[in-house]
Amino acid sequence: MRDRNDQNRSGPGFNRRDFLKGSAAAATATAMATQGSEEAAAANLKTNVFAAAAQNVTLNVNGKDHTVKVEPRVTLLHVLRNNLNLTGCKEVDERSADGADTVMIDGKTVLAGSRLAIECEGKKIRTVESLRRGEKVDEVVAGFVKHDAMQCGFCTPGFVVATRAFLDKNPKASLADIQKGLGGNICRCGTYQGITACALEISKGGK
Ligand code: FES
Numbered sequence: 733m734r735d736r737n738d739q740n741r742s743g744p745g746f747n748r749r750d751f752l753k754g755s756a757a758a759a760t761a762t763a764m765a766t767q768g769s770e771e772a773a774a775a776n777l778k779t780n781v782f783a784a785a786a787q788n789v790t791l792n793v794n795g796k797d798h799t800v801k802v803e804p805r806v807t808l809l810h811v812l813r814n815n816l817n818l819t820g821c822k823e824v825d826e827r828s829a830d831g832a833d834t835v836m837i838d839g840k841t842v843l844a845g846s847r848l849a850i851e852c853e854g855k856k857i858r859t860v861e862s863l864r865r866g867e868k869v870d871e872v873v874a875g876f877v878k879h880d881a882m883q884c885g886f887c888t889p890g891f892v893v894a895t896r897a898f899l900d901k902n903p904k905a906s907l908a909d910i911q912k913g914l915g916g917n918i919c920r921c922g923t924y925q926g927i928t929a930c931a932l933e934i935s936k937g938g939k
Contacts, residue, residue, distance in 0.1 A: 789850050793818065794862040800849070808852050809833045809844035812859060820860035820889040831917035834890035834897075835859050841897045841916075860889035863896060871934055872896045879933070881926030887919045895931050905931065906938030 790799045791808075793816060800815040809828075812818045812835070821844050822832040828843035835844045836858040863870035872895045875881070882888040891914070898913040899905065905913065910931045919927070932938075 787850075789853055791816075791849065791852055791857060792855065793857045794859060795856075802849055804848065804850050806849050807845050808835070808842075808847045808849045808857070811849040812844060812857075818859050818861050821893075822886055822889065824886070829918070830887060830890075830920075831894060832887050832890040834893045834917065836893060836897050839897065839900065841894050858893070860893050863892060870896060872899065872930065875930030875934060876927070879926040879929040881923050881930050883921035883923055887917060887921070887923075891917050891919065891927055895927065899931060899934055903935060904938050905935040907932055909938065910935070 784804045786801045786803045788799050788801050789811075790797055791811065792798075793812070798816055800811055802811055802815065809821055809823055812821055813823070821835055823845055824830050824832045826845070828845040831843065833843050833845040834841050836842070837847070837852060837855050839856075863873050870892075872892050876888065876892060876895075881891070894914055894917050898910070902909055902913060907928060910928050914927065914931070
């Protein structure tokens with residue numbers, strides 16, 4: 733009659749318990765070797781690594797120069813929102829996937845969350861806040877209101893900036909041009925119809 737140990741045997745002189753013991757010993761040896769090689773590599777590495785220090789960066793935003801002290805790793809979006817209190821552009825995710833952080837740099841649309849602040853020195857940055865001066869609002873802002881092109885409003889500032897920049901370059905855009913030109917921005921509330929109606933009215937239907 734076979735006992736439990738016999739049932740676990742996978743071959744002559746070698747059973748499941750032997751196999752598990754051997755595996756554990758191998759794993760321990762591998763971990764020790766890896767740790768040893770990491771320590772050896774660290775010992776060989778003579779260079780100390782420090783975080784880059786904060787430095788003064790001067791940004792021209794909406795026509796005014798602002799000097800802020802930030803680390804080189806800091807994004808333009810972070811500076812706009814947290815240093816300059818320009819909270820129009822929004823952070824939705826770390827990859828700027830939906831364009832809610834759209835700003836203009838030297839007339840081109842740029843995703844502020846994907847651009848380091850230090851890269852923007854010497855350039856002209858425009859945020860959605862530049863499209864309103866007191867009671868006077870840009871026709872794109874007025875058009876969004878007129879065509880009810882917002883619901884939660886989270887995507888709206890980025891869409892407004894993208895629409896303004898697009899129409900500046902394509903003042904006679906057709907519906908197809910507008911849909912293609914604004915295709916990089918996403919509205920999770922689905923207000924595309926109002927947004928395209930606004931842009932189409934300003935472009936006079938491409939005529
Ligand atoms: Fe809500 Fe566009 S209005 S995401």
